[in-house]
Amino acid sequence: MNSFNHALPPDPKRLYRNKRHGVIGGVCAGIADYLGWDRTLLRLAVIVTLFIAAPLAVLTYVILWIIMPEQPMGLFADEREKRFWQSVNLHPSRTVSDLARKFHEIDRRLAEMERKVSSPDYDLERKFRDLGA
Known part of the structure; x- marks a missing residue:
């Protein structure tokens, strides 16, 4: 019996949660890594959004936490490869x-x-x- 359920390699163009650099669930760190932004500035933007539209911000964060997969270990060989894939995305x-x-x-x-x-x-x-x- 052949099994075609081989594990696919991680996709560097995909949006992942970054739990290693995350504070709560890694959503902000993952988005910042994907876009090449500073994590702290994105977190500050989310905090400001909490004051403006708290229910929507919390709901969005929880949904993203659920649907975004965790970033696999060794996704990028080095920082240069990470910057390359960020440029591909942006x-x-x-x-x-x-x-x-x-x-x-x-x-x-x-x-x-x-x-x-x-x-x-x-x-x-x-x-x-x-x-x-």
Whole structure:
């Protein structure tokens, strides 16, 4: 009997509760991490919202606490990877253009290396270098 219920790897683009940096349920820390905001400022905004519309703020927080999964351990390899996925979430078109620019630069460098290695001068220089050794 085959089982197709393999555990999927955690999705870095998904919104998670961050209980490790959370105060109550990790909702504010998770939202701040997802958006790349400061956790303290988001918590202050939630507190201000409590004074303005307490029932709605509390209800929203509880619903988010229930529906947001807890952030899995090892979701990001390092801080650089975390910042990359935050940029994907917030500015996907800018992230795509940055990646396209990086790949274009890699392609240019690869073409330059290929041009050098495939030139007749490269083979001649290699033969002279071998003679001198």
